[in-house]
Amino acid sequence: MLIRTATCDEMLALWEYADFKSASPTARFFYNNISSGNAVFWTTEDNGKLISELYVFRNLDDKDFANGADRAYLCAFRVKKEYRGRGIGTALIKEVMTSLKSEGIKTVTIGVAPDETDNVRLYRRLGFNDKIKDCFFDPCAMDENMNPKPDELFWLLAKEL
Numbered sequence: 410m411l412i413r414t415a416t417c418d419e420m421l422a423l424w425e426y427a428d429f430k431s432a433s434p435t436a437r438f439f440y441n442n443i444s445s446g447n448a449v450f451w452t453t454e455d456n457g458k459l460i461s462e463l464y465v466f467r468n469l470d471d472k473d474f475a476n477g478a479d480r481a482y483l484c485a486f487r488v489k490k491e492y493r494g495r496g497i498g499t500a501l502i503k504e505v506m507t508s509l510k511s512e513g514i515k516t517v518t519i520g521v522a523p524d525e526t527d528n529v530r531l532y533r534r535l536g537f538n539d540k541i542k543d544c545f546f547d548p549c550a551m552d553e554n555m556n557p558k559p560d561e562l563f564w565l566l567a568k569e570l
């Protein structure tokens with residue numbers, strides 16, 4: 410298995426959109442941020458197939474998430490169902506954090522709903538021990554007008570690298 414960065418077109422294909430025009434507002438937001446260099450798409454490739462995804466945003470309007478300098482936001486962390494529970498997600502997020510540290514990022518943030526107890530446990534184990542705040546908007550999930558969509562309560566957690 411190979412952990413690597415991937416392109417905005419690979420993201421669209423993974424999200425099963427034929428092209429940019431037919432993509433959802435959120436998919437277009439991710440696409441534009443990856444192509445401008447403000448976001449990086451990381452994945453695990455297994456026999457030519459992308460089986461995981463994790464996105465790094467460098468700068469967002471809400472600087473508690475990502476400040477364009479030394480704080481980056483991790484989001485849309487997924488491993489394909491049939492591959493879960495085998496350490497693939499842990500390996501991916503660790504490699505991404507190592508890479509971020511080497512480029513000078515000091516803090517990484519991640520969002521999690523308090524009732525997703527498996528995910529909360531996973532993030533605590535990975536060292537996301539600081540709770541920054543309660544959030545009700547996901548800064549990377551967009552409505553039709555490209556404004557952040559209201560969300561169920563989630564916690565913004567942080568880890569010092």
Ligand SMILES: CC(C)(COP(=O)(O)OP(=O)(O)OC[C@H]1O[C@@H](n2cnc3c(N)ncnc32)[C@H](O)[C@@H]1OP(=O)(O)O)[C@@H](O)C(=O)NCCC(=O)NCCS
Binds near residue numbers: 487495521525
């Ligand atoms: C969260 C996720 C990316 C972890 O990837 P993974 O490859 O399964 O993770 P690992 O094998 O490295 O670690 C397993 C841990 O993930 C957590 N986990 C969360 N959902 C899980 C699932 N459906 N199956 C297995 N583990 C899961 C568990 O806490 C497990 O830790 P445990 O051993 O203490 O139970 C993956 O489970 C997933 O894609 N879940 C659905 C999407 C999601 O909830 N993303 C996070 C949004 S905050």
